Amino acid sequence: MSSILTRSIQLLLSISILIVIHELGHFIMAQLFKVRVERFFLFFDPWFSILKKKIGHTIYGIGWVPLGGYIKISGMMMDDKNISSKNKINNWEFRSKSAIKRLLIISGGIIFNILLAVLIFTFLLFKYGETYLPTKNVKYGIEVDSLGEKIGLKNGDKILLVNDKYVPYFQDIPKEILLGNSITVDRMGNIVKLLLNNDKKKLLFDRKELNFFITPRVPPIINYVMKNSKAEKYGLRNNDEILAINSEFVLFSDQLKDLLSKYNNENILISINRNGKLIQKEIFLDPKGILGIYLKNFTELDQIFLFEKKNYSFFDSIPHGIKKAWEVLKNQIFFLKNVFHIETKAYKQIGSFFSIAREFPSKWNWDIFWTLTATLSIWLAFLNLFPIPSLDGGYILFIIIEMITKKKINEEIIERSTIYGFIIISLIMMLIIVWDVFKVFFY
CATH class of the missing domain: 2.30.42 (Pdz3 Domain)
Known part of the structure; x- marks a missing residue:
């Protein structure tokens, strides 16, 4: 239960950081071009919010549905109170700004998520190296x-x-x-x-x-002897290297696993190397062929x-941080390409918050936490580039069309497209959550 709680807290903190940074990107760009932001919320707040406070023209708050966040920019959508005055545009409204300024405001979230990932990777490389x-x-x-x-x-x-x-x-x-x-x-x-x-x-x-x-x-060297196991009972120790089972030599871990399954429910003679001395132990294996040992893996055998x-100075870590963020993005693009090839069944690896939570360790590890947060930040930026109304990419597409045609797209068309896009995205999210639950219990 504690591991589930630890993973959940890590996920919630990571997602909260990503949402705040994403919306902060929109917010800062809007403030830069003197556009009012009416609301800035972490999580969604239908019917009520956990916390909110108005500062200046903006209401800041925390909602109760942890599936995202949002900011409301003045004049971005035609709501009921300004339809009657749609010909009168105030200079602090989103729609009053040039196409390039609106493009930068909408792109702010994507830009900030990319910058966050680069910053995290840069810091990790500077602190830990590779x-x-x-x-x-x-x-x-x-x-x-x-x-x-x-x-x-x-x-x-x-x-x-x-x-x-x-x-x-x-x-x-x-x-x-x-x-x-x-x-x-x-x-x-x-x-x-x-x-x-x-x-x-x-x-x-x-x-x-x-x-x-x-x-x-790797060679079969014992990393850990389990308590109350056959191995402990018969005197095997950490760092013992297993040389043979009966008269069969063992050079590698995979050979040991095969031999133990071969001699299950029998007495075996194990020859081991302990600090340069040859020691032999006769052990009775249980029907499953389990000794009760964990073998060392390659990361524990640096000898x-x-x-x-590789260690990096602060300035050296910056281009390598950018490179690492780019590698993560490339991997995501290649994975998505495989998802659309149904015959590969890569779509089965798509997951919701439940799948993401399982990627976090059961014990808190800041290195892994920040690595996953940076990776998710790139993923969030990538998803928001999709030209789907209600995502940033949908607005970006409309603005680019406007810049090419030199004509503004009807705001009612944009608003309806955004509503339909939101419904489609919500349905997709629900399907992914249902699929994730199905995988846990039935797959």
């Missing part, structure tokens, strides 16, 4: 799960190319596979090219989580894998 595992340093090849096997990969494969290009850093390989069309591997000295058709893409996307389906292959750490 740690990479070069692909060339994955010296034992890869370990694959059942999904990796289904797309044609095998334990021990060394990935040479993805989509006919070399990927310098290992952590980028799963993403490149998702977006690519082929994988070239070194399989025990033989060069093998695996093609990624739509059926294989469907396997990659048709799952609950986009987790890593490949990891660097075996040579990682690269």
